[in-house]
Amino acid sequence: MNKSNMYIYLASAFLAVTSFTAKAVAQEQPKDSLAHYINVAIQNNPAIKSQHLAYQAFEKKIDQAGAFQDPELSLGFYTKPMDIVGGRQVGDITLMQMLPWFGTRKSARQEASHMAQMQYQEYLEGKETTVLQVYSQWYILQKLEQQLENAKQNKSLLEQLEQLSLKRFSAPSSSGTNSSASMNTSPTTPTTSQGAASSMGGMSMGGNSNTNAATAKSTTTSNNAMSSGGGMSSMGGSSSSGMSDVLRIRLEVIEIENTIESLQSQIKAEKVKFNALLNREANCEIAVDKNIEKVDFLISEDDVLDNIADNNPMLGMITEQGLAYKAKSEMDKKMSYPMIGLGVQYMIIGKTNDPMLAMGSMNGNDMIMPMVTVTLPIFRKKYNSQQEEGKLWWKSSDENLQNTLNTLKAEYYSFKSQLEDTQRTITLYGKQSTLAETTFNLIVKEFVSGKSDLTNVIQVQRQLLDYQLKKAEAIANYNTLVASINKLMAVGSHSQNQ
Template sequence: MKQTKKYRYQMKFRSVSILCSLFFVLFAQGQDLQTYINEAISNSPEIQKFQFQYEIAAEKVNEANWLPNTEVSAGYFVSEPETRTGPQRARLSLRQMIPWFGTITARENYSTSMAEAQFEELVIAKRKLIVSVSQSYYNLMANKAKQDVLEQNIQLLQTYERLALTSVEVGKASAVSVLRLQIRQNELQQSKDILEQQFLGEHATFNNLMNRESDLKVEVVSDLSIPFENEMISEENLNVHPELTKYDKLYESISQSELLNQKESNPMLGFGLDYIPVSERTDMNPIDNGKDVLMPMVTLTIPIFNKRYKSVTKQNQLKQQELYSQKEERLNTLSTMLSKAIFERKAARISYDTQLKNLKQAEDAEEILIKNYETGTIDFNDVLDIQELQLKFQINRIESVKMYYIQSTIINYLTL
């Protein structure tokens, strides 16, 4: 029991350490995300499910400390058998079987190993929840930023529309230019309306992850930037990822299962006591006349014709080989995921830097157009082209930021 409590304490400490590490990496995105992650872990029914499963598995350590039921039997002789000391009236029996030495300890070790394997499932579930909450948060952040950009561009087009109307009045532009600006505003408004609906859908998804009312407000940060340098990635940590150590724990549980199987294949000892009350003889008075019988007994069960234990040993060997293959397969999958996430995050940074350069050049072009308006030579077709390019670069920049942080959550999931 003390070992179980110590194990639980160690596992909880390890869980807190892992989560704190994840929070530290995500702290750059603001206190809000960390708060949401804490709330999601506390409220998630899935996490609670795995927590209960772990507690059940840990409690099985106490269950393992058991002995077979004590057998008590009683019988009454309808026809009393006659003996030298008198007729026997009844028989009372008491039996207790005891497993071979070390069997109970082997059971406890097996249950402990199963609890450790189940705890890895809990850690994995928490990590996956952190990824889901973070990625949904970044989707909301990007969506909100796109809406803001579209609103800014709509207002900019309204300004250009007023300039175009002024130019039409003085004969320096045609009404077609005004109509094209209005059509462009309608298109941007349509895109903004669609984004608002997508935001509501993602908003509901986020609140469901938090296990709360779907209409509760979600605050997202407005800082759309990425760090100047990527944090160091320790790919060696991938080898101790819970999705892989889970197989190590399962492998160990099978080893403990085999030790238990070997113990159970040994004989079982049994101790008992029979008590037979005897009536006195009336026809004569022999020595020990009417003396009751008390007979201690020892039982030994020997599994001579039982192939079950050999079969279980073979099954355990095959299970361990299967787990080894599963671990190798999962390691390859996680390695591929990590490599892809690293490359895509680098690509997101490259795209981000490129969009910043393009935006600067588009702003320079816009300034030139404004100066041309002052001289009366503005071409509103060029205005629309530059505005469209600016919007494209702004949207691409937002997508780059979102992709950077989404890939970072995958990297954190795999390496922290």
């Protein structure tokens, strides 16, 4: 291997290693993206944190609902021991534990569990709402950035037009000279012919040649003066027209500069709102793509409706609420049965000196007495009313579930219709932008060649800017509608783990 090939091989190896290192560093450094900001919002948003803590609080109620009632302990002492058969009673200790009917605690735990799941679905709904807000705010920023970029490009085009107008403004001096020269040349021929004819006529008629020469000279002088005057008029008109074009373009530039400042102010305000969703400082920098792209939506109608019915948190919340009412109804039914109390009583007995009450060896022996109590739920109207209440709430929940499902379906079809209209609008503004851009390029060429005036150029330029701004706004609306449909399907809750 010669030295040149060796150098080439070493250089190639160095470039490969450098490229690999750069890619590795780029992969290690996370880039600000929409997915990154959504994760930050889910982790930091105070509303999501509040609802998640509420869910955790509801989970703690499960153990509370399944717990037994606290046992009752009662202590009694006589200030003066009471004589009884077998001794003197000093006092007694009673311990009692009430036990609900079989299955009551299980029903209570089920109710509390469904209530906790209902709160979890509400937490998911809050998370979906926050994710939608992040999407919407992101697309608003993208729209404004795209409009700002379009405004800057149009300002650049106007500045180029201003340069062309300035060149045209400085050109009339030479064009006026050429025009004057051409206009001076054109009357010369008929003047010469007229002079020649007069001369010939004078010779044939025998007139004075000096008179004819003077007449021809005065005629030529007059024609030259008229030609000079016409050239000066042409120069003045071209100069005035060129200067007015420059001023009109500068007026348009001032207007676009005002639009740029307004867009920059809007972007600053929207970034503050975006940072608020992420629970960050208002002045935190946000990396937003300047080019807004339309999001693809390829899910079929049947799949969307199935996902709404299966995953929507609002439906899940109502479903869990209905199951909680059902469990409560079962618990109320079991609560209408007797409760059983098991206990023990320990009587402290001292020795007595009365031989009539001593009872021999039983004198002074403590006594233990098991106890059983039973509640008597004889007021049935109260318990029956509680059970009927639970059933009515359960049925109400079923009707609310169906109504909410119908509302969500109607909302989806409304979003779908708006999505189709927005798609047509994007296509329309895309075609109009393309035609306006082509027309603008052609009319600028005509303006340079003098075949068109500045009014047409500015009109087309305004149309081009208007179509570009409306297209960016339509794409932002389309993407927001897609995010709204994804919220109905709870895409964010199932794709983002908390």
